[in-house]
Amino acid sequence: MAEHERAACVIGWPVEHSRSPLIHKYWLAKYGIAGDYRREAVTAEDFPAFVRDLAARGYVGANVTLPHKEAALAVSEPDAQAQAVGAANTLWLENGRLRSTNTDVEGFLGNLDACVPGWDRGLRTAVVLGAGGAARAAVYGLRARNVGRIFVVNRTLEKAEALRAAFGERVYPHPWSRLAEALAPAGLLVNTTSLGMRGQPPLEIDIAPLGSRAVVCDLVYSPLRTALLAQAESHGLRTADGLGMLLHQAVRGFSLWFGMTPEVTPDLRALVERDLAGH
Ligand code: ATR
Numbered sequence: 381m382a383e384h385e386r387a388a389c390v391i392g393w394p395v396e397h398s399r400s401p402l403i404h405k406y407w408l409a410k411y412g413i414a415g416d417y418r419r420e421a422v423t424a425e426d427f428p429a430f431v432r433d434l435a436a437r438g439y440v441g442a443n444v445t446l447p448h449k450e451a452a453l454a455v456s457e458p459d460a461q462a463q464a465v466g467a468a469n470t471l472w473l474e475n476g477r478l479r480s481t482n483t484d485v486e487g488f489l490g491n492l493d494a495c496v497p498g499w500d501r502g503l504r505t506a507v508v509l510g511a512g513g514a515a516r517a518a519v520y521g522l523r524a525r526n527v528g529r530i531f532v533v534n535r536t537l538e539k540a541e542a543l544r545a546a547f548g549e550r551v552y553p554h555p556w557s558r559l560a561e562a563l564a565p566a567g568l569l570v571n572t573t574s575l576g577m578r579g580q581p582p583l584e585i586d587i588a589p590l591g592s593r594a595v596v597c598d599l600v601y602s603p604l605r606t607a608l609l610a611q612a613e614s615h616g617l618r619t620a621d622g623l624g625m626l627l628h629q630a631v632r633g634f635s636l637w638f639g640m641t642p643e644v645t646p647d648l649r650a651l652v653e654r655d656l657a658g659h
Contacts, residue, residue, distance in 0.1 A: 385414050385415050385416055386413075386414075386415045386416075386440045386637060386638060387415060387416040387417065387418065387438050387439055387440065388404065388415075388416075388417050388418075388439055388440060388441045388442055388443070388633070388637045388638075389417065389418045389419065389420045389439055389442050389443070390417075390418075390419055390420065390442065390443040390444075390445060391420045391422050391427070391430065391431070391442050391443070391444050391445070391448060392419075392420075392421070392422070392444070392445035392446055392447075392448065393421055393422060393423050393424065393446075393447060393448070394421065395419045395420065395421045395422075395445065396419070396421075398419060398443075398445055399626065399652055399655060399656070400417070400443050400445075400630060401417050401418065401419055402651065402652060402655055403626075403627060403630045403648065403652065404417035404630065404633075404634055405417050406648055406651055407634055407638075407642040407648075408638070410642070411638075411640060411642065413638050413640070415637075415638055420442070422448070424447055424448065424451065427448050427451050427452075427455075428451065428454075428455050431452070431455050431456070431471060431478060432455065432478075434471070434473065434478065435473055435476075440472065440473055440637045441470070441471050441472035441473060441633065441636055441637040442470075442471045443469055443470055443471075443630075443633055444468060444469050444470070444471060444480075445469065449467035449468060449469055449513065450466065450467050452467070452468040452469070452471060452480055453466065453467060453468045453480060455478065456468060456471055456478040456479060456480035457477055457478065457479050457480065458479075458480045458481065458482075459479065459480070459481045461481055461482050461485055461520065462480050462481045462482040464516075464520050464546070464547070465482040465484070465485065465513065465516045465517050465520055466513070466516060466546075467482055467513050467516075468480035468481060468482050469481075469482055469483055469484060469629070470482070470483050470632065470633045470636070472633075472636040472637060481632065482517060483629040483630070483631070483632045483633060484513075484514065484517035484625070484629050485517045485520050485521045485524070486521075486628060486629060486631065486632055487517075487625040487626065487627075487628040487629025487630075487631075488517055488518050488521045488570075488597075488599075488625055488628075488629075489521045489524070489525065489628075490625075490628035490629075490631065490644075491597075491620050491621075491624035491625040491627075491628045492595070492597060492620050494620075494624065494628065494644065495618070495619070495620035495621075495624055496595050496618045496620060499568065499595050499618075500525040500526075500527065502567075503525070503527050503528075503567045503568060504527070504528040504529060504565070504567065505527070505528065505529045505530075505531070505565045505566045505567060505568075506522050506527050506529070506530050506531070506566055506567065506568040506569070506570065507530075507531045507533060507559075507562045507563055507566045507568070507569045507570070508522070508530060508531070508532050508533070508570050508572060509533050509534070509559075509569070509570065509571045509572060509573050509575075509583075509585075510532075510533075510534055510571065510572035510573035511532055511534035511536070511539035511540045511542070511543050511553075512539070512572065512573075514572040514599050515532065515534075515543065515572040516543065516546070516547075518570050518572055518599075519532065519543055519547050519551060520547065522568075523547055523548070523550060527550070527568075528550065529550060529552060529565075530547075530550055530551050530552065531552045531554050531562035531566070532544070532551055532552065532553050532554065533554045533555070533556060533558070533559050533562055534553070534554075534555075534556070535556055537553055537554075537555050540553030540554065541553045559585060560586070560589045561589075563587060563589040563590050564589045564590075564591075565591075566590060566591075566594060567591070567593065567594050567595065568594065568595050568596075568597065569587060569590060569594060569595075569596045569597070569612075570596075570597045570598075570599070571583060571597070571598045571599060571600065571606075571608055572599050574600070575600075576598065576600050576606045576607055576608055577600045577602060578602045578603060582607060583606070583607060583608050585608070587608070587611055587612060587615065587617075588615070590615070590617065592615075592616065592617070594617055595617065595618045595619070595620065596608065596609065596612035596617050596618075596619050596620075597619065597620040597621075597625075598619075598620075598621060598622055599622045599625055600622045601621060601622030601623040601625075601626055601656065602622075602656060604621060604622075604623055604653065604656065605621070606621075606622075609621060623649065623652060623653065623656070624644075624649075626652070627644045627648060627649060627652065628644055630642075631644065
């Protein structure tokens, strides 16, 4: 690495599957920035020491993936977004201080903005399936866009109730058995569970109760066209897929580390799609 080059990395265990290097290296090349982006396989035990020495290792920042997203919060100064979500996926150095944020929120919102412009205009009711980390990011984003009611439908009701405790009265916890009732008034359905992901059980729900103007968003991107999105399209509903969110969540990290805001383009999407198809 040349002295003047800025470098960032993705820290995970395992980290091989991460598409972040593909995305950030594409932008570095596209914008002619002399920088680098690498994978760093780091165990949970070694994680705190690794990020403490981030600058000494030659990094201006990092993405953090499984299993370090909660630990990242504890070893850095998180912004309000990361704090509310309870996990951080992006680290950067600010005047020698290690800061963190959670860009899944911007990824979720930015992808919807790009796929369905105006999706949040007058949106009164949304349904979020799942109550894990991804659901927390989605609920945070929906609250930021002033969605009136957010039904959180989850297998484990206590986890949905925890989201209400964290995000307030606009969150309505629902058991899976009341899904149809929640869908009827909803203008947006978001799947944040792992159901429908390659190697996981299918997501078997009937979205017929959704109105004809509803939008369906799946955070799963492998496969890209999930059964949920196929069902939504067969009903003529507008959709946003998980790959879009993956690309949009990368924007803020790149801009924090390399000083310019990159664009999510069809070319970049095609590149990552080809890579996903090969695995
Ligand atoms: P993430 O951080 O990606 O959101 P997570 O925190 O492990 O991952 O959350 C996974 C979500 O998928 C949870 O809402 C989980 O439901 P539970 O809270 O009941 O565990 C949901 N999920 C995973 N497997 C499921 C299954 N077989 N049936 C129903 N929900 C499932």
